[in-house]
Amino acid sequence: NAGVMQNPRHLVRRRGQEARLRCSPMKGHSHVYWYRQLPEEGLKFMVYLQKENIIDESGMPKERFSAEFPKEGPSILRIQQVVRGDSAAYFCASSQLDSGGFGETQYFGPGTRLLVL
Amino acid sequence: SQKIEQNSEALNIQEGKTATLTCNYTNYSPAYLQWYRQDPGRGPVFLLLIRENEKEKRKERLKVTFDTTLKQSLFHITASQPADSATYLCALDRDQAGTALIFGKGTTLSVSS
Numbered sequence: 326n327a328g329v330m331q332n333p334r335h336l337v338r339r340r341g342q343e344a345r346l347r348c349s350p351m352k353g354h355s356h357v358y359w360y361r362q363l364p365e366e367g368l369k370f371m372v373y374l375q376k377e378n379i380i381d382e383s384g385m386p387k388e389r390f391s392a393e394f395p396k397e398g399p400s401i402l403r404i405q406q407v408v409r410g411d412s413a414a415y416f417c418a419s420s421q422l423d424s425g426g427f428g429e430t431q432y433f434g435p436g437t438r439l440l441v442l
Numbered sequence: 443s444q445k446i447e448q449n450s451e452a453l454n455i456q457e458g459k460t461a462t463l464t465c466n467y468t469n470y471s472p473a474y475l476q477w478y479r480q481d482p483g484r485g486p487v488f489l490l491l492i493r494e495n496e497k498e499k500r501k502e503r504l505k506v507t508f509d510t511t512l513k514q515s516l517f518h519i520t521a522s523q524p525a526d527s528a529t530y531l532c533a534l535d536r537d538q539a540g541t542a543l544i545f546g547k548g549t550t551l552s553v554s555s
Binding site for chain 2: 365383430435438
């Protein structure tokens with residue numbers, strides 16, 4: 326059973342370019358979460374999606390960042406006009422609802438390390 | 443807002459000893475608390491989840507306690523091995539709705555042989 330897959334693992338962009346990060350959840354999981362980890366800081370929640378729906382984007386910057394989880398295909402985190410401060414590790418996690426209706430345990434992918442030059 | 447603290451950035455212990463990591467939280471009553479392990483350059487790996495109505499949970503050499511009065515969780519690794527060296531993250535649910543997790547900054551454990 327394949328785990329959460331993310332690609333690319335490393336991404337280098339120049340300031341002003343667009344970055345697209347992809348995440349394929351674990352088989353059977355319908356919930357996807359994106360987190361950002363800056364150097365020397367903890368993981369910070371960005372956005373929570375279910376298929377074709379953004380459930381909670383309260384942790385995502387209002388500008389330049391967007392996320393989607395289409396009916397078919399991976400979830401995409403898109404960062405437009407990247408700046409140096411966007412350099413970080415971006416992790417995707419997935420979960421499935423338990424009997425209580427909560428998506429408790431989140432399983433993480435290996436992350437995409439974005440470097441903005 | 444919720445705050446979660448892991449009060450040791452680094453912990454160094456000898457092989458065979460028990461490592462004890464602490465996680466404290468404020469301004470919140472989480473439905474559950476989780477511990478993850480993260481190795482350099484890798485994603486966090488789920489270890490254990492403990493619910494608010496559970497006092498203790500074990501998995502092999504790992505033990506987690508959850509004291510909702512003290513607002514604290516302790517994470518123990520018994521008979522530690524060099525392979526246990528990693529950063530351990532404490533996380534709690536943000537709003538009891540199965541959405542965001544709030545993570546501590548982690549404690550980096552080094553086990554020397």
